[in-house]
Amino acid sequence: MNKIQEAYSIAMNDPAYEKFAGGYVNYGLWTSATKSPAEACHHLVDTLLAKFPERGRVLDVAFGKGVSTKRLEERYGAENVVGINIDPDQVRIARDRGVTCDLRVMDAAQPDLPSESFDAILCVESAFHFQSRARFLAEAHRVLRPNGVLVMSDVLFRTGHGLDPEVFPLENQVSSVDEYRGAYIAAGFSPDSVAIDVSTRQQIYALSAAVAGAFNFFRGRPPGAEPQANESQAFAAAERFWASFIVSRLVNIQECVLVAARK
Template sequence: MLGNLFLVRTTSDPQKKTARLYEMYPPDRLVVEDTNYYNLGYWEPGCTKLDEAAQALADQVAETAAFKPDDTVLDVGFGYGDQDFHWIDTYGPSKIIGINITKVHIRIATDRARERGLLDRIDFREGSATAIPLPDNSVDKVVALESAFHFDTRADFFAEAYRVLRPGGVLVTADIIPMEGGKPKDDIRSHAIKWIRIMIDDANWYPRKRYGEIMESKGFEGVEVRTIREAVYEPWREYHVRRLQDPTFKTRSSKLFYKMVAVAHRDQDLLAEELKSLDYVLGVARKPVTP
C-alpha cells in the first residue's frame, strides 16, 4: 500500500495516477460497512451509515437523470459497480455500460455482474472518459458519480458525453468543486482531503458558475448546477468520527489501513474548517433534440 502511495505521488500521467490511487483501495480497504460504494454520500435525515448515504447519492443521480426502463445508460467511472446493480434493481434501465480505467474495478465489478446473472444488461469495460469507446448518438443517459474531477479534462469529458448521447439525452454528474472564493486548493492541509491537491488538476478546479458555462460551451442546453454540499460534507465528516470509534471497523481493517484513516481524520477542527471551501454539486445538462 505504501509503495502504491509513492507511485501515486510521483506519477505525472493523470490516468495512471488515478488508476494507481484506486488500486490502493480494494473492497477490504473501504470505510463502508456492508457495500463497496466509494463516494461521500448524500446524507438524508436519519441516515447513519455511509452505505445508505452512498446509495442515496446514487439515487440522486438516477432521479436527476430520470432513468427510464428503455434507457441505455453510460456510467463513467463505476467503481465496484454498486450503483449500477442498484439502478438495475430500482429503476430498470434496459442496459448499463460502465467504463473505467482501473483494472481491479473492472474485474471485480464484472465478476459481481456474472454472479448476479446480469452480464446481458450490465457491461463493464475499460475505457477513457475523454475518448469514450462508443459510437455517436448511442446512449440515452451519461452519468459520472463522483469521478469527473479526475478526468483529463472534465471539459473534454463533457464534449465526449455530448457526442455519444442521443438527441434529447441527459448528462448528470455528482462532483467535487471549489466554492467561489474558497481556500486555494494548494493550501489544503487536512490529511482527510489533501488528496485533492494531488489528484485534481488545476484545469478541473473551478466553481459552480464556470462549471455550467463549460457544459453550455459544449452544446448542452437546460444546464443546471446545484449544490448539495450541506447534505454531503459535514455528515460525512461526522460519520468518520463515529466509524473510528466503532470496534468492528478496527477489527475488520488491517492495522495499516485503520491507522491511515485515523491519521487522516485526526484534526477534526481543521477538516471542518477546510470543508467550508468545497462545494458538492449535481450537474445536469441535455443534448438538444435538434442541433
C-alpha cells in the same frame, strides 16, 4: 499501476470499507435522517437515478465496484448498459459482484464510443479526476442522443492543499459554481438545460460526523460506544490510511453538486 489505481486500490479491495460504504466509493448524499455512509451512498444514487429516463440505453462512467451498474442493469436490462472505467481491476471487482453488461477499460475523457448512442449517462463523484472534466463533458455531449441526459454528482475541490495534481488535475479547478456551469455550456449543453443543486453544507457537516464514525467502525465498536483501554495507543496503519483518505479530501471541498444536463 497508475496514480488513479493506486489512489483507489485499498478503497476498492478492503472488505471493511465495502461494508462501511455499501460497496460504493463516494461521499453519499446525507440528510438529517441518514444513519450510515452506506445509506448515504444508496440515497445519492437513488436521487441521481430519479432524473433518468424510464427506458433507453445507458452509460455508467467510472462505475467503481459496479453497484450503480447493477442497479442500471436491473432497470434497463444488461443488454442496454455499458460501463467504463480507467482501472482494469474495477472491471474484475464489478464482475465478481455479478455485473454482466459490457464493461470496458476506457478513459472517460477520451471514450471510444459512437456519437449519439446513449439516452442517459451516470457519473457518480468522479469527474474531478478526469483529464479534463471539460473534455469529458464535451464527449458526454457527443455520445448522448438528442434529448439525452447527463446526470452527475461532482465535487469542486480546491487544489494545492495536499491533493496530488496527478489524481486531482489542476485544470479541473474552478472558482465558483457559475464557472462550473459554464463548462457544461462550453461543452454544448444549452444554458437552460443545465440544473445544478449545491449540497455542500449538508455534506460537509455530515461527513465530519462520518469521519468520527469511521474510526469507531474500523475499530469494531459502534459509534457512540465508550472507547476501550487500548485505544489510547497510536492509530493502526489502516486507521491512518482512512483518516488521510477522508480528511484530505474533506478539507479541500469547495462545493458538492448534483447536476442534470440535457442535450
